Amino acid sequence: MPTGANNSKKYTYVWVSLIILVFGIIFIPRIVNRLKSGSVVDNDRLANTNSLSSLSYITSNGKKRKVPEFSFINQDSTLISNKDYLGKVYLVEFFFTTCPTICPIMTQNLLELQKTFKDDEAFGVASFTINPRYDTPAILKKYAGKYGITDKDWHLMTGDQNEIYDLANKGFYIVANEEQDAPGGFEHSGAFALIDKEGYIRSRTDRYGNPLIYYRGTITERQGTNDEGEAQQITMLKEDIKKLLAE
Template sequence: MKKNYSYIGISFIILIFGIWAIPKIVDHYSEPDLAVIGTVPDFSFTDQNGKTISNSDYKGKVYVAEFFFTTCPSICPIMNQNMVKVQNEFYGNPNLGIASFSIDPDYDTPEILRDYANSYQITNPNWHLLTGEKVKIFDLANSGFNLYVGENSEVEGGFEHSGYFALIDQEGKIRSRYDEHGNPIIYYDGLETEGIQMLIEDIERLIEN
């Protein structure tokens, strides 16, 4: 019986290509690149331990940024309870940092921030609760991150701000995943379980790169 060797050869090539290509296709659709939203501008503030912290302290680390204040009566407690979950998910990993910028620096001194850190069981040495000149912190939020903060005597607590977290890579670039329509989500919802899970997954992806 005469064998069709050319057919067998072609089939073998298709099989080999398929084995090589399938993981590539799966990876392409399940692990798309994270969007680059922008670059965090230079900053320098004082943390809960009285230490000056700047961009250079986060270089080479993946970190999460938020804007909050310690006397916030509404969303801040939820945000920081969720941020502690992120901290604990990466317990002992030196490649994760967190930057919590106080929008009420007149009240939130390093001593106040240290007590706040203790009350929330903040243990990651790379989680810095930062205070400094209000004008500079507001400018960093509104112009640097495009995360609105402001003063408003008519709202509870006297300040307005969002509940979003920003994800920053090792080079200081703000990153995010894409939604189902191919648009970057830009920031992660710090108030919702789904947003926190997405954030944890994307931190892992950046750290592994």
């Protein structure tokens, strides 16, 4: 091979090495600093765009999921349907009045939200008992009085058990079952579903753009975290309710 060709290759290698060296000197410290500060995670992932500034629609088979139609009797023996909640931002929960474990905590959290939005007529709660054989309108009325449930749009509803279970398990994919070995005789989730004014299920997204879908209702703001290290989401829920009320 001619000497000139060898010299040309040497010069090429030298220039490439020099460019790499300059890049390392200038840019690598910046990247390290951004990794330390977390700004790469916060600013460089497209999935993060506006993840906390807007709320996601929950979809199924490419379609936005709406609250299924329902019609049940509330604590005042009034027939309440999903149509009564149109125009309101509300939460859905499944509970029962004799629950010895998570229900009192869930009710406490909902009472905190009732207090936060007491002056907003567009806020409501839909509580469905999963023990309708016991939880009659009279029992639900007594429960509401015991805990101080006063919001006129917080309905504690009872009705046909199969219809309620279908609403929970098939409509919301929230677990609700009669289970003899479970505390109180029933197995259920402590999740809250957030519904917008048009009846769509909404939630914020995580840092990767994935919707949370439901909010943790079994940990109070004061408690902060549970024994498993899971954080409370009531503060988050307050923020997201405000967003939907403003839409």
